[in-house]
Amino acid sequence: MVKVPRQIVFVTALLSAWLVFAVIFAGFFVIAEQQHDHTGKNCRVCLELQIAQRLIEAFALAGAAVLLARFVKSVTPIKRQVFIFAATPLTLKVKLNC
Numbered sequence: 001m002v003k004v005p006r007q008i009v010f011v012t013a014l015l016s017a018w019l020v021f022a023v024i025f026a027g028f029f030v031i032a033e034q035q036h037d038h039t040g041k042n043c044r045v046c047l048e049l050q051i052a053q054r055l056i057e058a059f060a061l062a063g064a065a066v067l068l069a070r071f072v073k074s075v076t077p078i079k080r081q082v083f084i085f086a087a088t089p090l091t092l093k094v095k096l097n098c
């Protein structure tokens with residue numbers, strides 16, 4: 001098992017919490033503005049409703065993809081992780097200015 005640095009775990013958790021927060025409030029916005037006073041062709045509320053609905057749909061699709069990936073990973077017989085190491089001057093710490 002690969003140990004992930006704490007900073008990456010913290011940033012990932014923070015971004016995940018922010019995404020969940022945005023999706024929840026998008027849902028609240030859609031519920032609250034379903035019966036808004038429609039102003040006509042270029043209604044800003046309708047545009048914001050479409051954006052909120054797309055955010056919710058994208059989150060649902062991403063969640064489904066994560067669940068599918070976890071399922072595929074759990075049923076595959078390969079339990080060992082494979083890391084691909086590319087030898088570059090940067091990874092080999094070669095000075096190029098000598």
Ligand SMILES: [Zn+2]
Nearest residue numbers: 038039043046
């Ligand atoms: Zn409208």
